[in-house]
Amino acid sequence: MLVGASGSGKTTLLKLAKGLVPIQRGTFRLLGDPVPNAARARLDHRVAYIPQQLGLVRSRSVLENTLVGALWRLGVVPSFFGWFPGDMMDLAHQRLRSLGIGHKAMERVQSLSGGERQRVAIARALMQEPRVLLADESTSQLDPVTAREILGIMRGIADEGVTLLIATHQVELVGGYADRVVALRAGEKVLEANAADVTEDDMTAALSS
Numbered sequence: 078m079l080v081g082a083s084g085s086g087k088t089t090l091l092k093l094a095k096g097l098v099p100i101q102r103g104t105f106r107l108l109g110d111p112v113p114n115a116a117r118a119r120l121d122h123r124v125a126y127i128p129q130q131l132g133l134v135r136s137r138s139v140l141e142n143t144l145v146g147a148l149w150r151l152g153v154v155p156s157f158f159g160w161f162p163g164d165m166m167d168l169a170h171q172r173l174r175s176l177g178i179g180h181k182a183m184e185r186v187q188s189l190s191g192g193e194r195q196r197v198a199i200a201r202a203l204m205q206e207p208r209v210l211l212a213d214e215s216t217s218q219l220d221p222v223t224a225r226e227i228l229g230i231m232r233g234i235a236d237e238g239v240t241l242l243i244a245t246h247q248v249e250l251v252g253g254y255a256d257r258v259v260a261l262r263a264g265e266k267v268l269e270a271n272a273a274d275v276t277e278d279d280m281t282a283a284l285s286s
């Protein structure tokens with residue numbers, strides 16, 4: 078997990094990892110490879126990114142939003158028209174079911190709760206078959222119970238072998254979910270440790286001193 082106060086650079090770091098902002102100095106390595114420019118990385122399905130505002134199309138159904146994650150597998154023409162083969166549709170339904178919103182597949186995203194929208198964003202990300210999943214403040218708009226449900230889902234995804242990087246300003250959510258924690262202050266790394274080795278007070282102190 079990546080913790081830091083508002084403005085510390087969490088979103089900027091995730092966008093760098095996804096290649097959405099250019100690198101001005103140094104080299105950014107992802108899965109061992111340097112990320113040379115924005116265009117290549119944006120098309121890289123191995124890196125899924127759930128933005129702070131989720132980026133779902135509210136007027137479209139849960140299923141359609143989920144299928145967006147599979148566009149990289151289609152050719153130009155089918156992806157332009159949104160022609161998804163049956164097995165891809167099945168996979169999308171399966172993902173939604175495993176995330177507990179299979180019954181809402183045909184509902185528009187605008188009618189969903191915040192927690193349900195997070196699940197759709199996760200389903201869409203998983204359709205990319207990512208090696209890395211970057212999630213920005215996925216829990217900050219949610220009540221504490223729903224926030225922990227979403228983190229539990231993410232923990233499960235990490236246990237299946239996907240590398241997750243979750244940005245949050247809520248240090249109290251690190252314990253129990255994260256393996257490693259990195260704290261940012263004013264764009265600088267001020268702490269990096271095994272989550273089990275640091276307390277909330279350690280993190281708060283690092284962020285504020």
Ligand SMILES: Nc1ncnc2c1ncn2[C@@H]1O[C@H](COP(=O)(O)OP(=O)(O)OP(=O)(O)O)[C@@H](O)[C@H]1O
Nearest residue numbers: 081082083084085086087088089090098129214246
């Ligand atoms: N394209 C940009 N050019 C210059 N400065 C930027 C740019 N994008 C963000 N910043 C600045 O970089 C700093 C870090 O912003 P960032 O959005 O990464 O913070 P954050 O940790 O995600 O905050 P929050 O918790 O509020 O989401 C802020 O001061 C912001 O104004």
Ligand SMILES: [Mg+2]
Nearest residue numbers: 087088129213
């Ligand atoms: Mg941010």
